[in-house]
Amino acid sequence: DQLQNGDANSIASAQASVAAAVAQRDLAQLQLDQLLAGASAAQIAAAESNVAQAQANLDALQRGPTDAQIVAAEVAIEQARVSVQRAEINLERATLTAPFAGTVTAVHVNEGEIASGTVIELVDTHNLEVILSVDEVDLADLSVGQPAAITLETWPDDELDGRITAIAPAATSDNSALVTYDVYLYLGETDLPVLVGMTANADITTRRSEDVLLLPNAAINVDRSAGTYSVHKVTRNGDQPISISETTITIGLRDGQYTQITSGLQAGDEVMVGDVLPVFTFGPGNGDPGNGGPFGGGQ
Structure with a gap:
């Protein structure tokens, strides 16, 4: 529709230009005729020149545009289209669309200012x-x-x-x-x-073991040079005096109080805590001393 309206407007404009050229030529011819009836040679020459120019203008309009004029008009049309596209893009950029639903907490630009850097701060209060x-x-x-x-x-x-x-x-x-x-x-x-x-604090579980055997750290002896661990295991023989032996163990996870025992002891074994009795009974349970249960290394 816009192209059809444009063609109609162009035709109407061209017709108006031709009509104006015809009127200008006729006026020049009338003036020339009046001068021929009684005028000087200079006036007659000027009138003839006006008639010739008016006729030339009319002939040019009737012939239509030259190839060069058509190319120039096409270039002008393309430039106008590019300008329209740029204007549409700039209009789209003038609208900010949030990447997620949230609450605006700060605005760093005012109407009419050129935006640079952060314009709006948006917080997603549902996914903190x-x-x-x-x-x-x-x-x-x-x-x-x-x-x-x-x-x-x-x-x-x-x-x-x-x-x-x-x-x-x-x-x-x-x-x-x-x-x-x-x-x-x-x-x-x-x-x-x-x-x-x-302000928030967090305890992160770096590793986790469940249903494991635990031993207080105080019951474990460490040989750092050899990289080994041992305990003083207590053996009871009825009415006989108890015997104490050093038993090598393998450890797993540990924290500030307890250590996971992966080998060397079994549930029900007794070990010394420190250098004196009473002994510590090593067995399954709910994570209390001597009992198994969830055990996680924390940071």
């Missing part, structure tokens, strides 16, 4: 995450997917579920001598009104 600063020494024990128990200082008695979703590939830059990395934790669903910027 906790960012931990972890010392490089502890980083080797962490990996994506490990579970975490998260507590917020606002509600220290409420433990929230979480898991590691990402570990920063580069260290955090600060003025301290410590080298730390940002570790990102997904915060599970909660009914607590958690807000962005709250």
Whole structure:
């Protein structure tokens, strides 16, 4: 429709130009005729020139545009189309579309200003995450997917579920001598009104074993030069005096209180804790001293 309207407008404009040229030629001819009736040679020559120019203009309009004029018009049309496309693109860019649903927390530009850098800060309050600063020494024990128990200082008695979703590939830059990395934790669903910027702490389970045999760390002797571990195993022989023997053991996971025993002892064995009796009964249970149960290394 726009092209048809454009063609109709062009035809009407051309017809108007031809009509104007005809009128101009006729006027020039009339003036020439009047001068021929009684005028000087100079006036007659000027009138003849006007008639010739008017006739030339009319002939040019009636012949139509030349090839060069057509090419120039086509170039002008293409340039106009490009200008329209650029204007449409700029109009689309003038509208900001959020990549996710959330709440605007800050606006850094005013109407009429040229935007540069961050324009709007948007927070997804339905998918919060906790960012931990972890010392490089502890980083080797962490990996994506490990579970975490998260507590917020606002509600220290409420433990929230979480898991590691990402570990920063580069260290955090600060003025301290410590080298730390940002570790990102997904915060599970909660009914607590958690807000962005709250302080959080997290216990990350680096490894986990269940239904294992545990022994207090105080009962284990360590030979660091040989890299071996042993305990003082107690043997009872009825009414006979008890006997104590040094028994080599193999350990698994350990924390600040207990160590997992993977070989060298069995459930029901008794060992000394320290250098004196009473002894410690080594057996299965729910994770209390001498009992087996869930055991996880924490950071």
